[in-house]
Amino acid sequence: MVVLPPILLTLALGLWGIRRRNSMWGDEAVTCEVAHRSAAQIWRTIQHVDLVHGVYYLLMHGLFAVWDGGLLTLRLPSVVAMSLAAGGVALLGRRLAGPRAGLLAGLALPAIPLVQQYTQEGRSYAIVCALVTWSTCLLLDAADRSSWRRWAGYAVLLWGAVMVHELAALVIPAHGTALVLAERPRALIRAWATAAGCVVAGALPLIVLSERQAGQVAWIGWPDALQLLGLTAMALAGLWCARHQVRAGELSRLSALALPLLLLPGLLLLAAAVVKPLFVDRYVLYCAVGFALLLGAELDRLWGSRPLPRWAGWVALAAVLAALAPVSLYLRTPQSRHDDATAVGRAVRQAARPGDGLLFIPTGHRVWVSAHLQDTRGLTDLALARDPVSSDTLDGVELPAQDIPARMRAFPRIVVVHDAADEPPDDDPRETAKSSTLRDDFHACDRTAEVTGARITAYCRNS
Structure with a gap:
């Protein structure tokens, strides 16, 4: 029951206006055109350009081969992926803070405007978010019941996320920091380090080869003010949600995981901008997972401190969605993207x-x-x-x-x-x-x- 409502809400929000008035922005046009090439042509293309998206293009090639539904085929994978991510967030919240916190965290994820935007995007970012979320679920499973099979499952899923987009690798230090903050045994941290090392080693060819195509991201300048403001607001709100534990000098299991997820990938990408600007909010979309967990836990705390009837929670959810309606409506217009x-x-x-x-x-x-x-x-x-x-x-x-x-x-x-x-x-x-x-x-x-x-x-x- 904790997982299903977030999945259904994300599906509903993702399918609502999915055609975006039959518009398609430039990056999606690239996805559509490249995915319609043969597998051999895609292979030759990514040796010159867009290697970082090569796995995603091959995936979309297979989907278009099965069903060429135009904009629906282009965007449905992102809708499904983000729905699975919302379910994963609900599981994480339930495991770390209880069923109600899990439910609220899972419902919070699809309400975030940035998440809504990329839930309806014919690019790889929602898929990366889902893979990062479920690799985090496997991380907790392996940390609680360590075995080589669980660590192997974690490594495989996280490697998949990095192969779909290499900047998913920024979640690796967040996972390591979470284990340290949770005061896990050294033997367990060594097991994680081995798994993380395997992920890096497996993705290293992609990372090295894609560096030769670095000219593709030469358009990225110093962080865009609006994008930076959005992620900063989310980070500050997340810290506010965790304020009680920070003041007390100890973090709950949820905060020990959620704060590094929310803060570290974006901060690392910002730090890299001093040498080579790469900061784009969609590259670290999965930071929203940490924010949703913190928000769900804080809402659960407020709910518990003032017991309310069940219907009041649904009324509150409806009120939040109504408040977000203007932004949600705008995101489903052609003008919400850079071009059409x-x-x-x-x-x-x-x-x-x-x-x-x-x-x-x-x-x-x-x-x-x-x-x-x-x-x-x-x-x-x-x-x-x-x-x-x-x-x-x-x-x-x-x-x-x-x-x-x-x-x-x-x-x-x-x-x-x-x-x-x-x-x-x-x-x-x-x-x-x-x-x-x-x-x-x-x-x-x-x-x-x-x-x-x-x-x-x-x-x-x-x-």
Whole structure:
């Protein structure tokens, strides 16, 4: 009974508005396009780019092969995974603080806005969250009844999480810290260290090889203020929930586990930003597991200090969900994401005429139309030398900068997909060549279509 309500609530919230008004943002478009390649093509692609997501792409390839349900197939794995994570949180809470605390913790997880966002995302983060949660369940099982089989199960599940996304490895020091805070015997900590060492050794090839593709994350700068604020608020709220134990100088079993889960992965990622910025909140989405456990335990304490009828708890849950309704509604709109690849494709189709040229400024925006090639059928991609599939890339390979202007001038009309107006220009020579040729030899001959994250304009060649 403790596990089922959180699973059902997460499923309900995940299925509510899952199509997001038939929108799809750029990263999801990449998932959709790469997953539709053959397994051999995916293997060749991840040797050049996105190795960190390779296991996830192969998983989605298998799912699309079984059932190509478009947005539903793209997002349902995340919904199911987060539902399983909520069930795992409920089990952790029950084991560490009792049935009511477990139930409240499991119900708290899907109510967190960040969790709701990535429950409906066609990317790997919800799956990582589920694997981290259940590896934590196995950690407690192995810590209470140590055996090589239990430690092996823990290692396998945690290794799976790291293989789906390597930054899941940041939970390893959190697990170790939890054992130390819980004052577990040294022999048990050595057993954990052996299991954790096996996880690191098994994932080391992925970590080393993906470092060669570090240029992919060059776009990440110093932590985004909004993301940082969200995780900071969650961390402070979690510390507030644990305040009674911290003041007393001793932590409950739940807090000894939940606080490192909540705090350490994000802090380690922030510390790494001094050398190499990598802080993005979704990379440590599983920190929400620690917060949900602390919140569930605190709500249980408040409930126990003031006994209430059972119906009052459900009324309180309904009130919380009502308070979160505006955020939940927003997360199910296209505007809640950085861009909308579906809207871009639709705008291109509406602006274009058969035989027009097509131009992407910058080239990375080619992924916006990669999942729905019918939107650009009949158009010539002017800067493209090799398409993404044949070149085993995500964006394709473009012509040299000096060859692009002549190709553009050969077309009387070009549909251009630009960045949003507030984005800084790209100083790559190819992008400079495109922009300068448009400015010198073309003029806008149709109004600009503004969609989430992009602008689409038709240009006509000067007479």
